[in-house]
Amino acid sequence: MMTDYTKIDFSELETLSDDEVVTHSYVRDIPISEGRTLALITLDNGRDHTRPNTLGPKSLLEYAATLDGLRERAAAGEIHAVAVTGKPFILAAGADLSKVAEIPSREIALRMGQLGHHALGKLSEVGVPSFAFINGLALGGGLEIALNADYRTVDASTPAVALPEVFLGLIPGWGGAYLLPNLIGIENALKVVIENPLKQNRTLKAGDVLELGIADALFPSVNYLEDSIRWADGVVSGRVKVKRPNEPGKVERLVKWDAAIGIARKMLQSRIGSVPKSPYAALDLLKAAKSGTKAEGFEREDEVLADLIAGDQLQASVYAFNLVQKRAKKPAGAPDKALAKPVTKVGVLGAGYMASQFALLFVRRLQVPVVITDLDQARVDKGVAYITGEIDTLRDKGRISPDEANRLKALVHGTTDKSEFADCDWVIEAVFEELEIKQQVFAEVEQFISPEAVLATNTSSLSVEQIGAKLQHPERVVGFHFFTPVAVMPLIEVVKTSSTDDATLSTAMVTAAKLKKNAVITADTPGFVVNRLLAVLLGEAMRAVDEGTPFETVDEAMAPLGLPMAPSHLLDLVGLKVGAHVLDTHHAAFPDRFYRSENLHRLADYGKLLEKDDKGKVKGFDKGAMKIVSGGTNPSSPDEILTRLQDGLARETKLMLDDGVVSAAEDIDLCMILGAGFPFQMGGLTPYLDRVGASERVFGDTFHHPPIRGVDA
Amino acid sequence: MAERADVVFVDGVRTPFGKAGEKGMYWNTRADDLVVKAIVGLLERNPSAPKEQIDDVAIAATTQAGDQGLTIGRTAAILAGLPKSVPGFAIDRMCAGAMTSVAMLAGSIGYGQYRLAIGGGVEHMGHHPMGSGVDPNPRFVAERMVSEDALVMGATAERIHDRFPHLTKERADRYALGSQRKTAAAYEAGKIQQDLVPVAIRTAEGWGLATRDEVMRPETTMEGLAGLKTPFRPHGRVTAGNASGLNDGATAALLASADAAKEFGLNVKMKLVSYAFAGVDPEIMGIGPVPATEKALRLAGLKMDDIGLIEVNEAFAVQVLSLLDHYGIDDDDPRVNPWGGAIAVGHPLASSGVRLMNQLASQFAERPDVRYGITTMCVGLGQGGTMIWENPNYSRKAAKKA
């Protein structure tokens, strides 16, 4: 027996959504040809485009009742087609996430999925052809409204269409997981449901929507609704024949389907490991969508959705999502923006690896003159050549116009004469990581610049305070710690010393925002946030290795966190030398808590940890490297290693919070998500530490009250 | 060297006309969007017209501010998706805006400078109520250049009644009734709809689609008209029933040189014969079509007897009657506005000229017996405009039979 959605009592859901911003379903009759009528539903929550239509219980019930009414009118011969569209720029952005996180039990979670199926499914049962006019943003349940229609059109300027559920720890559970592969084929569906959400939540543009076969027709914005109505009229009257080349046929179902699922599963395992639940749940649903009825598909989605909503990972994901969406935009402890000083010219000290990268970013985002220097002309030229080369690449790819490229290149100027920094109001250094050198370059440039100009340092391990200690105006010194690759990594740790004044701090925060980076303010303590916690991780990894645990076992032991990469890969990525240096500096600062590894230095000298093929793909561990680390006699079990790591992270996090390194646990999580790619399903870090009991073990409490965990846990 | 050319009217379209104001269907629709939809609809109907070869886009609006500002011919061209290489400009002659844009583009085509052009007009009288934002020079009144009535169109219409006492209120009402009935019949026969482009409209009940003129009153009766208030004078003659209302709408027409039309395979609906604009006393602006028509006929070497169809804008019934009276044409002559006029469908000021042309062009197609037709209208501040057109479908045989 399939679920009979009409027999389910949804009233409990309704009472949970007292404050729902209801998306109403308005209907107007539109005359079409031959005396027929199309009933056009407009979804509109009465707010402007900054508050997209969302689909809470009340909205869904109203939509369902509207479709019931239209079904009756269709039966009475009053209407001959039904179409649904949205308010300007927006069809709907799906379920209201804040509400999903508040669901109190698995049973209610199940109801939520069922209500979606109940309401959205009615569009295919109105008794006359049904259409969705995707006039703008259509995310998650918004797109599923459209998938439940018989036909779809899309507005050419639609900015984003997606099923982002997997990104948030959910699955497309209002029909998407069943309907989409049966509409556009399994490979395309895998891309939309799994691949894109995991690629930093990539979305589809209107052209993709048409090409993938999600929409049957695309019309320019200027006349989108008029054209869509005319097209629908054509379909109803038989003048327009709809072709769906991507719709899966027998052969695809028999041969391609399971193979595609298999490939996707392997890809997932190698990219994200097996910890995150939702991608695999989605994969299983897509696999099952190959056969069986729609009703069965919907029922499967209900159950899986209920499990996920009630679980730990969804709660952590929603928490993480809110951090990234909201907290990141209003950084804790940021002084009034009005205090920020204008930045009309940027000076860059050093033209090396980091400096060249962020000089490019400064010129692109601020569009002000950038002057860059180094020890000699050759190094300066190299840095400038890198910057102009990247600008040319952007131009050649069509990302910027030739005029824009000329403008940017003309703004970049290399020199060995520091007097040319005189009119800079923002000077940032990325010279060698040595205190004396940094002190000296700042002192030298201070002679030329105005007393108000900001001096920023990109140091990753030195004390910002000490870097500025010898200056006449240390109050204008601030840490501005980028992560590499600069163009990609969204975080900047802005380091405030005890002398940094508010104007300087505000300038740093405003500048970070103009660079389109998220800034978190940290205290001037070793490693700030990200490197300090990564030092715990690498330290515990190396400690276990040095004691005799095989590297594979260490990698395996840490896998349950679901980090983007194993410790061995992380070491390979940051470089063995840098890794050894990071451990050294933290050990020097906190000898009791941080491990330093002599073996890691040896590995760095040897130069290699992993064995790779020609394409750089990792084949395994390098034999010579394994010999170097093979001396230990006291191996640990994976469980022991994992517990040590969890406890180490909990201890260090707690200490940082007690010392006021950042304002709150949320900022630690934000740093780890944005600066180290820690996954949403961990909630960054602290929700994970709470739910695995590390917080309790280490300091007898939790970071969050109540802890962020599933409802039936 | 550019050569002198014959000018042809290829095609024209318009949006349905709405009722101005908060209760009107276009209250939530921008004026520029209205004219953009008209241009898009026009080009869609004429796909063989190469967009990149359009030499200019002239859009008229009486109020050139807000959503009718920013050089609306240029902005509308960009918004309609024309190549950015196509220029555009804004133009104004109040009610004769669109007619002026067509006439001036025709001049450029005739002189060989342009080959393809789009003319039209828009007026969102809901967003831009008549007279809003104007600042008349005090000299007008101080030096008695014009009477105070000159700026109140209804008052100028009352003045026509004063000057021609035989043009009674009863005649005006009867003319208005005829307009309503003719429009209703034309709608019934699907004649008006053929040149309408539907417009999606946002309303409190969601999206709708404007497919018909909003203000028509087919149920009008003489008794009903007789009972209406005369807002411009106590016991006056001009009422809401025998005048056009306040409306929102837009029009667009495609003009070409005869050889460009041939080269691009464009159907020709009308050939331009002559045009003229003329001034009269501003306080009696409604008689403007008389001198304008005289002049246009003279330029064309034609007499009123040669004219088989007259599309005259019905700003006020009495103003139409004054034109007909001048030429001794009956109030209910079948040559005049066979499908009704502005009293029934509305008059969004600067857009109306092209509506007259659309209707004349459609009638030409049905009437090979007619060789010449005119479009004419009165203009605020004492002007009139007339364009004389020749029917490319004209045949002597058909004319003989008729």
Ligand SMILES: NC(=O)c1ccc[n+]([C@@H]2O[C@H](COP(=O)([O-])OP(=O)(O)OC[C@H]3O[C@@H](n4cnc5c(N)ncnc54)[C@H](O)[C@@H]3O)[C@@H](O)[C@H]2O)c1
């Ligand atoms: N590499 C990373 O991943 C990374 C990440 C974040 C922060 N950092 C920090 O950025 C800084 C630079 O690191 P990098 O990786 O770019 O090193 P790098 O060696 O590529 O660049 C340093 C540059 O500074 C120049 N330099 C040295 N002394 C100078 C002086 N007195 N005046 C002018 N130029 C001088 C050098 O010639 C060299 O070109 C360090 O403080 C480092 O800790 C590095």
